[in-house]
Amino acid sequence: MTDRTALGGNVRTGLTAGVDRGIPDATVARLPLYLRALTALADSGTRTCSSTDLAAAAGVNPPKLRKDLSYLGSYGTRGVGYDVEYLRYQIARVIGQTQDWNVVIVGVGNLGSALSNYAGFSPRGIRIRALVDSDPERIGHEISGHVVRPISELVEVVRDEHVSIGVIATPAAAAQDVADQLVAAGITSILNFAPTHVKVSEGVDVRRVDVSIELQILAYHEQRKTNGTEVSA
Amino acid sequence: MTDRTALGGNVRTGLTAGVDRGIPDATVARLPLYLRALTALADSGTRTCSSTDLAAAAGVNPPKLRKDLSYLGSYGTRGVGYDVEYLRYQIARVIGQTQDWNVVIVGVGNLGSALSNYAGFSPRGIRIRALVDSDPERIGHEISGHVVRPISELVEVVRDEHVSIGVIATPAAAAQDVADQLVAAGITSILNFAPTHVKVSEGVDVRRVDVSIELQILAYHEQRKTNGTEVSA
DNA sequence: CCTTGTGAAGCTGTTCACAGCC
DNA sequence: GGCTGTGAACAGCTTCACAAGG
Numbered sequence: 080m081t082d083r084t085a086l087g088g089n090v091r092t093g094l095t096a097g098v099d100r101g102i103p104d105a106t107v108a109r110l111p112l113y114l115r116a117l118t119a120l121a122d123s124g125t126r127t128c129s130s131t132d133l134a135a136a137a138g139v140n141p142p143k144l145r146k147d148l149s150y151l152g153s154y155g156t157r158g159v160g161y162d163v164e165y166l167r168y169q170i171a172r173v174i175g176q177t178q179d180w181n182v183v184i185v186g187v188g189n190l191g192s193a194l195s196n197y198a199g200f201s202p203r204g205i206r207i208r209a210l211v212d213s214d215p216e217r218i219g220h221e222i223s224g225h226v227v228r229p230i231s232e233l234v235e236v237v238r239d240e241h242v243s244i245g246v247i248a249t250p251a252a253a254a255q256d257v258a259d260q261l262v263a264a265g266i267t268s269i270l271n272f273a274p275t276h277v278k279v280s281e282g283v284d285v286r287r288v289d290v291s292i293e294l295q296i297l298a299y300h301e302q303r304k305t306n307g308t309e310v311s312a
Numbered sequence: 313m314t315d316r317t318a319l320g321g322n323v324r325t326g327l328t329a330g331v332d333r334g335i336p337d338a339t340v341a342r343l344p345l346y347l348r349a350l351t352a353l354a355d356s357g358t359r360t361c362s363s364t365d366l367a368a369a370a371g372v373n374p375p376k377l378r379k380d381l382s383y384l385g386s387y388g389t390r391g392v393g394y395d396v397e398y399l400r401y402q403i404a405r406v407i408g409q410t411q412d413w414n415v416v417i418v419g420v421g422n423l424g425s426a427l428s429n430y431a432g433f434s435p436r437g438i439r440i441r442a443l444v445d446s447d448p449e450r451i452g453h454e455i456s457g458h459v460v461r462p463i464s465e466l467v468e469v470v471r472d473e474h475v476s477i478g479v480i481a482t483p484a485a486a487a488q489d490v491a492d493q494l495v496a497a498g499i500t501s502i503l504n505f506a507p508t509h510v511k512v513s514e515g516v517d518v519r520r521v522d523v524s525i526e527l528q529i530l531a532y533h534e535q536r537k538t539n540g541t542e543v544s545a
Numbered sequence: 546c547c548t549t550g551t552g553a554a555g556c557t558g559t560t561c562a563c564a565g566c567c
Numbered sequence: 568g569g570c571t572g573t574g575a576a577c578a579g580c581t582t583c584a585c586a587a588g589g
Contacts (some may be wrong), residue, residue, distance in 0.1 A: 098553080104558095107532055108525070108529055110527040110532075116509075129569090129570065131377060137509060140559090140560085143559065145571065145573085146560085148572085153571080155570080155572080156570080156571075157572080159569080159570070174528055174531065176531075179548070180467040189430065191425070193423050197523070199484075199523075203524045203527075205531075215585050244530050244531065261409070267480070268478070268530040270523070270527060270530060274432055284530055289344075290521060291433060291438060292345065294433070294436075294438050295437075296340060296519065297501040297502075298477065298501070299343075299414070301408070301500065301501045302407075302408035306436040336580070338580060339580090355561090361548070363576045375582060388585065391549075393548065393549070523574090528583090
């Protein structure tokens with residue numbers, strides 16, 4: 080029942096003690112941001128940067144950046160800043176970017192197809208290895224270089240392609256069933272695009288991406304801006 | 313520079329005092345969840361529910377649900393629970409679901425096209441009113457019932473269609489420019505799918521949806537599961 | 546009985562100021 | 568002098584236990 084949603088409120092998986100480095104969830108969620116900013120800096124030929132530079136590129140404030148980095152270790156030089164390439168590697172190592180992560184997408188409708196064709200995954204070590212669907216109409220078709228396979232082959236797909244992350248890109252009505260099948264196939268990390276809550280067993284991480292909710296949150300704040308709520312004194 | 317990201321770390325817009333009802337950001341982010349769960353309950357014929365029922369449907373724990381609802385008012389009945397339809401309406405009213413919100417999508421690549429065709433928006437009061445792109449190849453084509461218009465017409469589009477929310481579905485390289493144009497056209501709420509941080513002026517809300525980051529966060533936890541980090545005592 | 550609504554406690558995350566080091 | 572790294576203060580969120588009320 081562990082539920083790491085994309086909207087905060089994450090739950091630590093049940094590892095009680097030990098050598099737990101314990102990087103806070105909020106920090107973990109920002110490390111990919113720093114990685115991306117560092118890669119951009121490296122690409123533009125920057126060798127060294129200060130916390131102010133990097134924070135600006137990542138869209139956070141400098142103290143927060145420094146605090147976050149302090150959880151990983153002391154990789155900067157006082158009076159100088161951070162070596163871009165070195166810090167980039169250290170963050171990559173911590174968040175597991177030194178290896179590839181194989182992904183199966185379940186559901187090849189509009190969204191699943193768009194995801195399977197997204198160019199931004201490979202530079203971040205994310206490999207879409209298989210597409211599956213339950214609709215016989217879609218099975219066998221080739222999408223973005225993958226032949227769509229029946230969902231009944233999920234166990235084989237996960238095993239043969241060494242898949243560790245499953246993406247649910249189906250309608251809401253199918254999401255729970257798909258989640259159950261993913262878990263049964265041995266998947267313990269799920270990204271759920273379906274607009275519904277999926278229940279999973281202990282130890283399985285679920286993150287949620289819900290565009291409607293994001294827009295609804297924006298609408299709430301928009302409503303407050305346009306209504307006369309800014310009475311200020 | 314207000315930045316309401318999808319990954320927590322939100323900043324309150326600069327309204328200092330007044331009748332500020334002050335619903336916490338974390339609660340606001342969950343209200344659409346409750347709304348969705350209530351709608352599902354109503355559709356299944358349920359007239360009344362307890363906080364336990366609703367919490368289970370929404371994927372939160374009952375005390376958190378009750379605390380969240382307490383920020384809106386006292387809409388339940390002790391010893392009984394909540395009237396599904398009444399509570400649904402109250403939440404809808406608070407988050408602005410009693411009116412429609414018009415959206416323009418900038419960028420009609422894979423993602424923009426998929427979004428423009430998504431059926432889940434209209435039941436939540438979200439209306440995709442226009443698609444714009446900068447690519448002359450795409451302008452004039454019809455996608456999901458909308459003729460793609462040039463981004464140079466953004467001001468007219470926003471004015472004529474009463475658009476209040478802009479969606480950036482372009483490559484990262486174009487995102488900042490698009491954001492600037494959206495803000496120049498009067499938009500103060502932006503949903504950014506491009507994998508980059510966009511800087512906007514004070515008072516503009518930006519939320520981010522970044523699939524790569526979600527997968528990277530899952531990968532981090534997956535790495536910790538498979539590595540021998542669970543030394544427990 | 547039942548279930549809501551809520552102060553209070555506890556926890557997580559953020560900010561700040563400055564000590565430490567180059 | 569400049570910038571990092573961090574303890575300590577602060578703010579926000581979650582949890583809990585129980586009072587309030589049907």
